[in-house]
Amino acid sequence: MTTKTLPMTDALQAYVIAHGTPPDEIVSDLIAETASTLPENAQMQVAPEQAALMTLLTRLVNARRAVEVGTFTGLSALAIARGLPADGQLICLDVSEEFTAVARRYWQRAGVDGRIDLRIGPAADSLRALPGEPHLDLAFIDADKISYPVYWGELVPRMRPGGLIVIDNVLRHGRVLAPQSEEDEAMVAFNQQVAADDRVDVVMLAIADGLTLARRR
Numbered sequence: 001m002t003t004k005t006l007p008m009t010d011a012l013q014a015y016v017i018a019h020g021t022p023p024d025e026i027v028s029d030l031i032a033e034t035a036s037t038l039p040e041n042a043q044m045q046v047a048p049e050q051a052a053l054m055t056l057l058t059r060l061v062n063a064r065r066a067v068e069v070g071t072f073t074g075l076s077a078l079a080i081a082r083g084l085p086a087d088g089q090l091i092c093l094d095v096s097e098e099f100t101a102v103a104r105r106y107w108q109r110a111g112v113d114g115r116i117d118l119r120i121g122p123a124a125d126s127l128r129a130l131p132g133e134p135h136l137d138l139a140f141i142d143a144d145k146i147s148y149p150v151y152w153g154e155l156v157p158r159m160r161p162g163g164l165i166v167i168d169n170v171l172r173h174g175r176v177l178a179p180q181s182e183e184d185e186a187m188v189a190f191n192q193q194v195a196a197d198d199r200v201d202v203v204m205l206a207i208a209d210g211l212t213l214a215r216r217r
Contacts, residue, residue, distance in 0.1 A: 008206075016049050023048045027075065030106045034073045038099070044072045046142065046168065047208040051079035054140065054166065057213075058083025061164050063137035066090045067130070069123045069151050070143030070168075074103025080140065081112035090116050091130075093123040093143075123147070127154035134160040134216075142168035145183040148190045156199055159216040165200070171210025 008016075017023070023031070027048065035042045046054070058066065058080050066084065071077050071094040081090050094100050100118055107113040119126050123143060130136075139155045141148060148167070155165055170176070170191055175184045191212070194202055200214040 013047075013049070020049060021052050021055075023051070026106060026110050027051065027078070030073065030075055030078070030102075033102065034075075037102075038073070041072070041099075044142075046076045046079075050168075050208045050211065051075050053207065053211075054079040055083040057164060057166065058138055061137055061162065063164075064088045065136050066138040066140070067127070067136055067155065068092045068140045068142070069127070069155075070094060070141065071103055071118065072096075072099050072142075074100065074106055076140060076142060076168075077103060077116060078106060078110055078112065080138065081107065081115045082110070084112075084115050086115075088115055091126075092116055092118045093126045094118070094120060095122065096120075124150050124154065127151065127158075130154075130158060132158065134158060134163070136160065137163050139163070139165045140168070141165065145169065145172075145190075146186045148186065149193060152190070152194065156197070156216065161216055163216045165212075165214040165216070167194070167212040167214065169209045170204060170212045171206065173209060176210075 034045050054076055063084060066080055068077050068090060071092040077090060077092050084090060097120060107116055136158050137160060141151050172184050172187050176188050179185045179188055194212060194214060200216055202212060202214045205211045
């Protein structure tokens with residue numbers, strides 16, 4: 001089978017970013033602060049083009065109620081919140097007060113903090129506490145990989161028909177083809193689970209470290 005996907009070099013990524021809606025000063029400052037103050041964890045932040053896509057997807061599905069599992073320093077949440085209407089709400093689930101303290105500052109600076117409800121604690125417990133009926137328009141999963149099946153199991157029944165689940169790191173830097181860790185093995189199994197789930201329509205995209213879009217039927 002002939003592939004049409006190009007390897008993403010640094011130069012090509014810069015070209016991609018330059019030919020979409022570019023990061024504004026707030027996003028650029030958040031990326032820079034995360035890289036300078038949390039260099040060992042900065043890879044946990046979504047890529048700039050991924051953040052732009054998250055805003056666009058939020059608007060495309062007309063999301064009003066969204067959930068994010070795994071917030072880190074808040075770039076993905078900022079992107080989703082910017083795509084919500086003024087009366088929309090994004091529930092962010094994370095376990096780190098340190099990382100999300102950075103996020104809070106940038107959400108306030110961007111004027112979207114009123115749309116974001118940050119809940120600190122185990123995400124599985126927070127998801128189980130949500131109403132059980134289908135009511136979510138958008139969900140983003142970007143947290144510990146071993147628990148992805150748990151988050152998936154709690155989110156899918158809560159998505160309204162046409163709602164969208166976005167899942168990050170599904171390619172594990174290519175290691176899904178040759179797993180090297182428990183997390184890699186878990187992602188391989190999870191990807192198979194999602195592809196076989198007849199409640200959703202699924203496409204996997206080679207953006208950043210791999211992004212799966214799953215639309216609730």
